[in-house]
Amino acid sequence: MVATLEELEKRLAQVEQEVACLRQLVISPPAEETPAERGARRWREADVCQVQMAAGWSRAMEQMGVSGEPIGAEKVQEIIAASRIKPEDNEFSRGIIEMREE
Numbered sequence: 001m002v003a004t005l006e007e008l009e010k011r012l013a014q015v016e017q018e019v020a021c022l023r024q025l026v027i028s029p030p031a032e033e034t035p036a037e038r039g040a041r042r043w044r045e046a047d048v049c050q051v052q053m054a055a056g057w058s059r060a061m062e063q064m065g066v067s068g069e070p071i072g073a074e075k076v077q078e079i080i081a082a083s084r085i086k087p088e089d090n091e092f093s094r095g096i097i098e099m100r101e102e
Contacts, residue, residue, distance in 0.1 A: 014056070021049045 003011075024045045033041070061067070085091075 014052075017052055018056075021045070021052055025049070
């Protein structure tokens, strides 16, 4: 995959934002900070990180071609049943177990 300069700049900007967010979470608060001030600060930091995480999630879904509303567990179970897959066979789990044993 060849990335353009613009794509690399966007990626770098995102990484820098994420590093800044992580630094805020790791840096210890000043000694004179009260518990209430610390709580308020952490709420602000969480809001910033939440916005960044939501943006990252949206980009990831877009890159994978996932769009629309989630269909829910019941609908997934209906689709699986309609495709004649028997959940009690556990074929997928069995394959994972066999791979571990190799």
